[in-house]
Amino acid sequence: MRKIYLDNNATTPVHAEVLDAMLPFFREDFGNPSSTHWAGSKVRKAVNIAREQVASLVNCSPSEVVFTSGGSESVNTAIKGIAAARRKEGNHIVSTMVEHPAAFNSARHLEKEGFRTTFLGVDGDGMLHAGEVESSVRDTTILISAMYANNETGVIFPIREIGGIAAAKGISFVCDTVQAVGKVPINFRDLQVDAMTVSGHKLHAPKGIGALIIRSGTRIPPLIHGGPQEKNRRAGTENVPGIVGLGKACELAQNDLDKEVARIRSLRDSLENGIREAIPDVKVNGHSEKRLPNTLNISFKGVYVEPLLAELDRNGIAVSAGSACSAESREVSRVLTAMGLDSATARSTIRFSLGRENTQEDIGCVLALLPPLIERLRNERSARTA
Template structure:
């Protein structure tokens, strides 16, 4: 197969042509600053409001509860830091999990240095939070629970509704990093009792550099960027109008195709999982088999180094990853795979493949064929695999 096969959609997605088309006039024609008073520029305020409405509708939220940011990492930072500051008088205890994105984990580490106490919950072998452990972790001074909607590496979807119900019963704010889940699974912030939610456009065929933080009305959260009066004085800076328009178009597009698109992705996901499990020995599916994102496939292959696997796949025109794009270049095994109980040597041999609406069965057949060949060749060069086979044949 001559064409590129892109299976790293959890890292980023291709910007859809209709999204680019919607954005273009706001670079060259309607380029005015929305804060200016003359009509040429101030008309862009109405454009921004319309995008808020589109995004809010997909969440069952109000338009004035959507705050635009530069992306998911900023939204996560804002939710944690500003909440910690605003509610410090009530308490300084935060609960999260060991498998969060580093935008959450590193922010929690920062807050610990500022005198906050953070509990990092363990997860089960599939990456799911145990509700009894979450309940036990809650203290009188707990002010925030931040647990991701779906994991960016292994695709596991958390019991968000139950977590939200528990948080609200105890009078605790609940934030969820929904960067991977937004427009991949249905989300209603009221039904799930979500107080804050982070999302990013480039995970759903929108542009990079634009995200949002949903903040429920009544949540006392401080401004994150000080300066002008943009984003209702909570996040200063001239609005990224082309990016916001692109985000709105991407959400509109993704919401309209959600059921049909994800049904196809689940079918192809399960087909890929089934073939790998049947045709490649000594492999392990990471994450829950059913409670996972429609497009996520994550395997660990014993006696194989993940980096070598990625290089060999790249030579065959296949783009995949061994985990989060934000940690590429790190020699350490995935913190997510270690948290679900994998030993270092197996965690090092992980491969994440994330599909899109354009992925075909023919492409996946080529991927499986390539994987079988590459894994076999790499294992044949492994002394550990040679010793294992000798022991098996005794």
């Protein structure tokens, strides 16, 4: 059976060139980058090259790149670190109802430490309005946390505008860019953010590696204490193979970003249009233009998501219900609820997220399978409730 992977917002396969770049660092180049002898100096150089590759993709200085274990650690470090560093100046944090749990629960955690939070809603298109961010700011606001692109819907927030508001008011701004880096052009300098995040496994590097980009001069105390690695910003012997892999993945993404964005957008659009043409009563969730080019979040009226996912899986098609993180919990998506979807609609929603490996043939297979499948599931359900 042909296997079709359409869950690239959950994770991506490691690119062959990324794996090739990493392999020597499991074998002959095993040194500790902190060692001063030959074994250390070779891997130290490799770590620095990777730092330049990451910096080049997101337009920051290599000295602003801190390697971490992934997106969750980067988000936690930035939010909790800035909150701790600015505690004396104020205790109010502005965030959104649709952040990934890494950011959402970091802010919730800070409530237990005496911080006040405002979680802003989004409109029916899943969009956050910069004006609402501005009007939620108080004299005590020290931090704004807002994601660049939503993991469930792909909706892209007006981060540059929010960055301008934060900068004008002297408020720190953390942007979770995990779903955007490698999928669309991201320019750290231009966004006016103080910190932003990278996760290796979302852009064809392995799991367990990521980066936090910290604007030079921003005070973010480490989350993990220990040795002086990463200029005292993140302790622990570096994950050298992972770092090398992340660097290579960033280089590959940068080499053909424009071409891949256009190709993947056209595949996604043909999937979306094909579904709309062949299946009645569908609802695409998320802004039609300000959306990641690879993401399609769509509700099928009168269909339960569990049997739909199971049938797709049985036919070799991997997609997810909302976000992978909430797939086990069976809770209604916080993101879709914030957009005003009722729980029945939210529970009939799946997310397609395309990637580098997808082809028009993949889309053709999905479009051949889905219309009769939806019709059957709808008929079975109405037969049961009749």
